[in-house]
Amino acid sequence: MPRLTRDFFDRDVLDVAPELLGVTLTHGGVTLRLTEVEAYAGSGVDPGSHAFRGRTPRVEVMFGPPGHLYVYFTYGMHWCANLVCGPQGQASAVLLRAGEVVDGREVAAARRPGASERDWARGPARLTRTLALGRAENGLDACAGEAAHLDAPAAPVAAERIRTGPRVGVSGPGGDVATYPWRFWLDGEPTVSPYRPGVVRRRS
C-alpha cells in the first residue's frame, strides 16, 4: 500500500478527486477508507469554492502547497476537511465527504457515542469528528508521514464503481454551480452520505 506523496496531489483537482476513492487516510488512531469526495476548483473559476473570491486568512492554506489539509469550521459547530490540490496557487481542493473505518474501531466508537458504525464518517463533519481533525490540523502536511498519512488501495478501484453527480449543499450565483458533476463516490457503499440539494441563496 504505497504512501501518497505530494506529486499525487500536484495535479488537476478533477483528476485527483476520483482517484482518492478507496484511498485510506489515517489520523488520530483511526484509519478511514474514502468512499465519497467532492472537487472544488480554483480561485476565480468555481463559485462553490471558499477560495472563489480570492485570498483571505481562512483560505490561506488552499493557496499553499498541495497535499496539505484545509480544515475549516462551519455552522457554529462542525469541522470539515479538504486536501489541497495543484497547481500551487490555484487554490483547488478535495472535500472529504465520507468513508468507512477500517482500523481503530475502538477509538472511533468512543468519538461517536451512540452512532452506528455506518454513520461514523457518513458526512464531512462526522468524518472529521471520527478522525479527530480540527483547527489544530489546518495546514497539516498529509504527505509528510507523521501525524496524518494517506495510502493507495492494495488493488485499484474498478472504474465502473465510480459514480459522479452534483455536489452536496452547493449553490451559488448563476445557479449552474449546483450542476457541476464534481461529487465522486463508490457505488453500493453504505457509508456514502445521503444527497441534499443546496439551498438557493437570495441576494439581499
Place this chain on the structure above:
DNA sequence: CATCCGATTTCCT
C-alpha cells in the same frame, strides 16, 4: 421524508 434549529466564524455590506 420534511422541516427546524443550533451556536459560531467569516467575510461582505
Place this chain on the structure above:
DNA sequence: GGAAATCGGATGG
C-alpha cells in the same frame, strides 16, 4: 452589522 455557512441531530407526519 448581519447574512450565510462544503452540516447533523432531533422531531413530527
